[in-house]
Amino acid sequence: MATKDIMPLIEEIFKYYGHVKDGDFMRDLMALILNKLMEAEVTAKIGADKYERTEERNNQRNGVRIRPYNTRLGTIDLKIPKLREGTYFPSFLEPRRMWKKALVNVVQEAYIHGISTRKVDELVQALGMEGIDKSKVSRISQELDEYVTQFVNRKLTIKYPYLWLDATFPKVREGGHVENMALVVAVGVNENGEREILGFDVGLTESGPFWTEFLRRLVNRGLHGVQLVISDSHEGLKKAISEVLGGCSWQRCRVHFMRNVLSQVPRKQQGMVSAIVRTVFAAPDQKTAKNQLYTVVEQLKGRFPKAMEVLENGCENVLQYMEFPREHWAQLHSTNPLERLNREIRRRTDVVSIFPNRESVIRLVGSILIEQHEEWQIGRRYFSKESMNKLVKPAIGTYSLAPEALLHK
Secondary structure, three states: OOOHHHHHHHHHHHHHHHHOOOOHHHHHHHHHHHHHHHHHHHHHHOOOOOOOOOOOOOOOOOEEEEEEEEEEOOEEEEEEEEEEOOOOOOOOHHHOOOHHHHHHHHHHHHHOOOOOOOHHHHHHOOOOOOOOHHHHHHHHHHHHHHHHHHHHHOOOOOOOOEEEEEOOOOOEEEEEEEEOOEEEEEEEEEEOEEEEEEEEEEOOOOOHHHHHHHHHHHHHOOOOOOEEEOOOOOOHHHHHHHHHHHOEEEOHHHHHHHHHOOOOOOOHHHHHHHHHHHHHHHOHHHHHHHHHHHHHHHHHHOOOOOHHHHHOOOHHHHOOOHHHHHHHHHHHOOOOOHHHHHHHHHHHOOOOOOOOOOHHHHHHHHHHHHHHHHHHHHOOOOOOHHHHEEEEEOOOOEEEEOOOHHOOO
């Protein structure tokens, strides 16, 4: 940076400090410099300063997000710029640093507990972790556990109209045996159209009581305003949704549903049947979609009776997403948004192979989810605020579009 660029910054620092009352000078100075650095990075990224019009401009600023940033000088509120298209992540935050720390910690803990799989042994050698300090491992574990616990126990203070639920199954050692345990995750979109990780947990099985307890903890933390839950057709989960989140709609994952339909069709005819059934989902509204579904059932039930029975029985639940704003349909009809997150979790947990205990799963997965949550917070809204405003909640039971939204259907 040239001297002519430094001097105005120094002058602004002292001008800024003159307005700080009883503040920590070094902390406030760091906050100012880091916020200036982010502005400089965004200017370089989009090719223009604020309010500047240039031929090089390739994007636009879109406000800021406040993110607390813990430093040795105290907590700083970073004003992270948002972009109209794409995302910006400050270079100095070192994204994904926390999950890597958690991964090393879990590998160390597995080694200490004697889980001598070839994969863990190779990782220990590759990371140069001979002579592992058990007290250091314990200290890092406690530090990460406190951070994850704070995240999963945080209060949910606003409405979450949309909720996705799904499970994946890591291998965990418990009681001398290796178990495929259920790792359940809840992702929500709040009333402002922003996506969040709402919670997760690990249990022996993906049972109804486990799902019920998981959802109750979300409600106790403040989860409310849920209008649509998207999940697969697990009977225990469906019962838990009905019991804990009564009054909301349930969308059966369309991807899983199509697999169930096609499983009743000979392989050679699956492509043809899939193409015909998909005409249902191309309909412009729910009423037309239902009429087309019954037409398809009549057309194909003579050749594929079991498949058409599955299709007809699932009519109501697989088309629930069409009761909501059309702008949201692509994301609401399946658990694909959560499936992508689960694939990322599996990609990283597969590195460990077998976890030494449940706590180690929570530590690593929690670190992964926290960093994903933070990236979503500084990225673009999942749904626009305007489209979220089309949602209303009638006085009793069901949910529908706002009257003004119906005019555009």
